[in-house]
Amino acid sequence: xxxxxxxxxxxxxxxxxxxxxxxxxxxxxxxxxxxxxxxxxxxxxxxxxxxxxxxxxxxxxxxxxxxxxxxxxxxxxxxxxxxxxxxxxxxxxxxxxxxxxxxxxxxxxxxxxxxxxxxxxxxxxxxxxxxxxxxxxxxxxxxxxxxxxxxxxxxxxxxxxxxxxxxxxxxxxxxxxxxxxxxxxxxxxxxxxxxxxxxxxxxxxxxxxxxxxxxxxxxxxxxxxxxxxxxxxxxxxxxxxxxxxxxxxxxxxxxxxxxxxxxxxxxxxxxxxxxxxxxxxxxxxxxxxxxxxxxxxxxxxxxxxxxxxxxxxxxxxxxxxxxxxxxxxxxxxxxxxxxxxxxxxxxxxxxxxxxxxxxxxxxxxxxxxxxxxxxxxxxxxxxxxxxxxxxxxxxxxxxxxxxxxxxxxxxxxxxxxxxxxxxxxxxxxxxxxxxxxxxxxxxxxxxxxxxxxxxxxxxxxxxxxxxxxxxxxxxxxxxxxxxxxxxxxxxxxxxxxxxxxxxxxxxxxxxxxxxxxxx
Amino acid sequence: xxxxxxxxxxxxxxxxxxxxxxxxxxxxxxxxxxxxxxxxxx
Numbered sequence: 134x135x136x137x138x139x140x141x142x143x144x145x146x147x148x149x150x151x152x153x154x155x156x157x158x159x160x161x162x163x164x165x166x167x168x169x170x171x172x173x174x175x176x177x178x179x180x181x182x183x184x185x186x187x188x189x190x191x192x193x194x195x196x197x198x199x200x201x202x203x204x205x206x207x208x209x210x211x212x213x214x215x216x217x218x219x220x221x222x223x224x225x226x227x228x229x230x231x232x233x234x235x236x237x238x239x240x241x242x243x244x245x246x247x248x249x250x251x252x253x254x255x256x257x258x259x260x261x262x263x264x265x266x267x268x269x270x271x272x273x274x275x276x277x278x279x280x281x282x283x284x285x286x287x288x289x290x291x292x293x294x295x296x297x298x299x300x301x302x303x304x305x306x307x308x309x310x311x312x313x314x315x316x317x318x319x320x321x322x323x324x325x326x327x328x329x330x331x332x333x334x335x336x337x338x339x340x341x342x343x344x345x346x347x348x349x350x351x352x353x354x355x356x357x358x359x360x361x362x363x364x365x366x367x368x369x370x371x372x373x374x375x376x377x378x379x380x381x382x383x384x385x386x387x388x389x390x391x392x393x394x395x396x397x398x399x400x401x402x403x404x405x406x407x408x409x410x411x412x413x414x415x416x417x418x419x420x421x422x423x424x425x426x427x428x429x430x431x432x433x434x435x436x437x438x439x440x441x442x443x444x445x446x447x448x449x450x451x452x453x454x455x456x457x458x459x460x461x462x463x464x465x466x467x468x469x470x471x472x473x474x475x476x477x478x479x480x481x482x483x484x485x486x487x488x489x490x491x492x493x494x495x496x497x498x499x500x501x502x503x504x505x506x507x508x509x510x511x512x513x514x515x516x517x518x519x520x521x522x523x524x525x526x527x528x529x530x531x532x533x534x535x536x537x538x539x540x541x542x543x544x545x546x547x548x549x550x551x552x553x554x555x556x557x558x559x560x561x562x563x564x565x566x567x568x569x570x571x572x573x574x575x576x577x578x579x580x581x582x583x584x585x586x587x588x589x590x591x592x593x594x595x596x597x598x599x600x601x602x603x604x605x606x607x608x609x610x611x612x613x614x615x616x617x618x619x620x621x622x623x624x625x626x627x628x629x630x631x632x633x634x635x636x637x638x639x640x641x642x643x644x645x646x647x648x649x650x651x652x
Numbered sequence: 653x654x655x656x657x658x659x660x661x662x663x664x665x666x667x668x669x670x671x672x673x674x675x676x677x678x679x680x681x682x683x684x685x686x687x688x689x690x691x692x693x694x
Binding site: 155183184185187359360363368409412419420423426 | 664669
């Protein structure tokens with residue numbers, strides 16, 4: 134590792150430069166691999182054509198996910214060597230126009246807002262892991278009912294969170310803050326180096342157990358490993374004629390790869406000028422797909438189907454993870470608690486590496502805007518994030534605040550910010566120039582026709598997805614928003630945060646260094 | 653599981669594993685195909 138000194142923002146601040154390419158790849162992969170890989174992907178695939186879902190999924194991966202990820206990596210490295218590490222400064226530096234920094238406000242709001250509820254779910258995983266460490270929840274003669282009671286108590290979704298869960302929430306936030314405050318080198322990168330391989334080991338152990346379950350109940354021969362795999366993977370090609378299948382596949386690829394979250398470019402800003410971005414980005418994406426398609430596609434639904442049949446899918450992604458799987462572990466007998474502990478530890482680590490990636494870019498932005506050290510910036514950001522998360526926790530009833538943030542910021546905001554970034558990359562910066570920048574020092578060279586994909590195909594694909602999504606989802610969510618005071622107030626708070634971020638962008642704009650980096 | 657399911661599962665899982673192995677082998681090998689020539693500036 135080596136340190137470079139960033140003298141922007143008036144003060145000297147140490148910004149760690151990652152020499153080991155593996156470090157940033159694992160950190161970005163850690164950001165991408167989250168709960169969605171294990172819970173959302175199989176639920177979406179089962180709902181939208183089973184194995185046939187992989188066809189639109191592959192198309193979206195190649196034409197939407199990978200190109201936008203490359204664009205974010207290339208912009209991040211380009212701006213990073215010029216001293217910009219927060220998204221507003223990255224966009225301003227890439228375009229050479231300080232006013233473009235204001236478009237980066239969304240790139241700060243998205244990770245900060247998503248963190249406020251994501252850390253709650255992370256705390257649920259930690260609580261479940263410790264429950265299984267001590268033998269697992271007592272599910273008695275009515276496992277399904279008891280599993281639901283356990284989840285309700287932990288999530289507070291019917292009002293009131295128990296004190297024990299508050300402790301887990303505080304622990305999760307403190308752990309995130311402590312790791313971010315340690316900086317890139319000793320914090321996120323060090324964690325990713327051991328957490329990602331550990332997650333792979335945990336996933337392989339759980340997968341091996343699931344694939345050796347056989348047919349636990351001989352009176353129901355269809356509920357077997359092959360039955361479970363068939364339930365998810367048997368193709369229903371008629372689903373490909375429905376627009377919502379293509380929309381779901383694009384959305385899954387999008388959110389799974391962390392594009393549009395405001396995470397990748399700030400991470401890549403810590404690369405050196407001659408470091409590769411094309412192969413690194415592809416490797417991080419491949420790692421994400423390994424966890425999603427192989428582990429997510431073979432473990433979750435297969436296990437749930439064996440013990441619960443097709444009804445396991447009725448409660449959606451969350452239901453699959455927190456209602457169905459506890460019943461599965463209950464039915465595994467003596468090994469159930471061990472497998473349950475390994476599974477929820479895996480989910481917790483996946484959530485932790487993702488939540489850290491939401492805090493770190495915000496911390497980098499605050500640090501460079503106010504000229505603060507990493508530790509002080511992290512302290513401010515964690516305090517603000519904890520207050521926001523406390524708001525979400527306080528309004529746990531019906532998960533209203535969580536759902537408002539998840540849809541309006543974590544979904545709509547992500548789509549919009551991805552669109553902003555791809556337009557800036559392809560049309561403001563220039564796709565050819567961006568491609569040349571991406572190929573600079575590359576370990577894998579992108580052919581010239583990718584500039585055509587980046588200029589026309591990816592923005593067009595994204596536009597279709599965005600319009601289709603708005604037509605399909607916005608009306609019902611606007612109706613829900615209009616009828617919920619909690620949701621309206623939650624979004625008003627996000628608006629206040631946006632003003633604060635814009636003020637910081639203005640302050641940072643004065644210190645921007647837009648000239649070329651030294652060669 | 654029907655033959656279509658087997659094919660899609662096998663192809664998907666094999667392709668992802670192959671891509672992952674290829675990427676890490678190349679990344680850790682450290683080979684560059686493009687020299688660090690600076691891109692044209694606007």
